[in-house]
Amino acid sequence: MFDLTGKVALLTGATGGIPRATAMLFHRLGAALVLTDLDPGALEDLATVLPKDGPRVVTTRVDVTDPAEVEAAVALAGTELGGLDILVTGAGLYVEREVTAMSDADWHQTIGVNLDGVFHACRAAMPVLRKGGAIVNIASMAGHRGSVRHAHYAACKAAVLGFTRSLVHELSPRGVRANCVSPGIIATPMTEAIMRDNGAALVGATPMRRFGSPEEVASVIAFLASDAAAFVTGETIHINGGLYMD
Numbered sequence: 001m002f003d004l005t006g007k008v009a010l011l012t013g014a015t016g017g018i019p020r021a022t023a024m025l026f027h028r029l030g031a032a033l034v035l036t037d038l039d040p041g042a043l044e045d046l047a048t049v050l051p052k053d054g055p056r057v058v059t060t061r062v063d064v065t066d067p068a069e070v071e072a073a074v075a076l077a078g079t080e081l082g083g084l085d086i087l088v089t090g091a092g093l094y095v096e097r098e099v100t101a102m103s104d105a106d107w108h109q110t111i112g113v114n115l116d117g118v119f120h121a122c123r124a125a126m127p128v129l130r131k132g133g134a135i136v137n138i139a140s141m142a143g144h145r146g147s148v149r150h151a152h153y154a155a156c157k158a159a160v161l162g163f164t165r166s167l168v169h170e171l172s173p174r175g176v177r178a179n180c181v182s183p184g185i186i187a188t189p190m191t192e193a194i195m196r197d198n199g200a201a202l203v204g205a206t207p208m209r210r211f212g213s214p215e216e217v218a219s220v221i222a223f224l225a226s227d228a229a230a231f232v233t234g235e236t237i238h239i240n241g242g243l244y245m246d
Contacts, residue, residue, distance in 0.1 A: 002226035005030030009086035009225065010077050012064050012121055015042040017188025018138060019090030021214035022221050027054050029222060031086065034077045036062035056081060064091040064117030067124070074124040085133040086225045087125040089118045092138065094190045096149045107152050114156035122167060131175035134225045137164045139180040139236060141244050157182075161236060168234040177233035179224045184240025186212045207242030
């Protein structure tokens with residue numbers, strides 16, 4: 001596929017469905033990894049399934065809503081692995097709530113993880129990303145078309161799209177790229193409820209007549225992170241089986 005040999009990648013929310021698949025693919029492609037998440041036990045479980053004879057893997061607990069913890073993880077990439085080439089912002093929170101029932105705390109919690117967390121990670125990584133490096137932010141189809149009972153989540157993802165395009169102007173002079181992927185309905189623990197409650201209708205509305213897999217998103221992230229996408233920046237790739245076409 002793509003060669004990430006010698007690259008160092010940092011992933012937030014690394015034990016989630018899509019980031020986990022991405023971490024496993026990156027490792028197979030030769031990248032050393034800094035894996036971050038709220039759950040240290042889940043991080044260790046992920047690290048144990050990665051081949052011991054492959055590139056180094058460092059794990060650390062990080063709450064992406066805490067800028068100091070994010071900055072410490074970025075620093076770890078330098079001290080433990082010698083630098084940083086790739087950032088993938090995978091930490092996410094997807095809670096169902098109608099706007100009229102949404103508390104201020106609900107709103108701020110979702111914004112904190114899905115938008116502030118992206119900002120904290122990008123801000124910390126930007127000064128140290130090496131030439132030829134890449135940021136891949138995980139947005140969502142919800143950021144383009146909205147999402148019933150997930151207005152706060154959709155608002156975050158729409159903001160991530162605009163934020164990523166803006167990063168291009170600051171990163172390009174340094175030879176670093178920034179792009180997004182916007183997954184549709186991907187079969188992960190995060191989407192179990194929506195698949196259970198509305199799965200048949202969603203599949204029926206999807207031209208490919210199925211849900212996507214985390215691995216199908218990971219392969220696109222790997223492309224955007226690799227030198228194969230050396231002239232691709234400020235773009236968003238949709239991964240939804242035709243459910244939404246922009």
